[in-house]
Amino acid sequence: MMLALLFFAGTAAAAAPADDTLARGARDGAAPAWSIAVATPAGWTRDCCLYARAIGVDAVLYQGEWSGKPQRVMVLNVWPQKLPTMAAEIEADHKRYLQLDPAGKVSSFAVRHRTMSCEATIYQGSDHIDDVLVFCDPGKASGIRLSWSMTVNDNDPQRRALLGDFMQVVVASRYHRDHEAHAPAHAAGPRGG
Template identity: 75%
Template sequence: MRGAWLVVAWCGWATLAQAATPTDDVLARGARDGSAPAWAISVATPAGWTRDCCTYARAIGVNAVLYQGEWSGKPQRVMVLNVWPRELGTLADEVQADRKRYLQHDPAGKASTFVVRHPAMPCEASVYEGSDHVDDVLVFCDPGAASGVRLSWSMAFDDADPARQALLDDFMRVVVASRWMKDTAAPATHAP
């Protein structure tokens, strides 16, 4: 039943996704890598969330994180941005490979997917309901072959979290407002 609720909540974002507007708020940067140009990911940060690209994000091996309050080191309630070189043929391949890994790790878990209507690039979402009572939302996006990369936003939360809807609302605002662009600034691994 939880899964159905999540999908309905996420599908409700379809209309809002089309209304998202671009921002110039660079959150993370990546240096040129082979034929892939240097890139930047920009997004406005929701009120009450802290942006981090260089301290906690680096420590856990991701490009950026957004979190509320103090950094706890726990994955719940943290929005995570990952950017990596394109390796699989399609966005659907990325989603399928991730789903397979998840279900191998948690055979009793449940997974569902749906398309996110991002205004600037194709995205697909997965909702994972863990047997550990921690749910994960993961959105893969493809900024196009010329970018040389794919990106994802993810967030975990306890399945009984009373702030669940507010967390999902903020998460989807971030996802649909994210923009990939060629970075014309000096090459860097992450934004300062």
């Protein structure tokens, strides 16, 4: 699985339309208003305001009908920087995961993104459900960090295609400092809670 993700992380191309905003957040303390834009892969539905809001995240992408299950859903979370570095955010997330699933396996690798520092973590659960989580840091001046995550059953026959679409979204995501006033951003942490 990691080799497939490495391949997609290094080769996904970002064809970016002028404005493909998926989520927005208002100024929050020192963090200026922001927006995250990304082109949506064919066959995926964008949602920032119905299902995403209901589960407390900034945006979701899903295929077909909304099932309410976490599998096969790309989740965008944006939060104000609290820990001093992205590495500290990742370490805290690893610790939380292993407390919940001591038999789970954790592996990480850098993701090549043109404008942000990003790192992927693969959580292989003892329940045979895997989570792929990519933390990105748009820089200290942004005042925020963001993550993309997706849960996939380890025996899902569409796993490779799903992960390919996921990594395409991750590397195509664009942070913008937003100068307009918008509704407050969700305060969810990197794993949705």
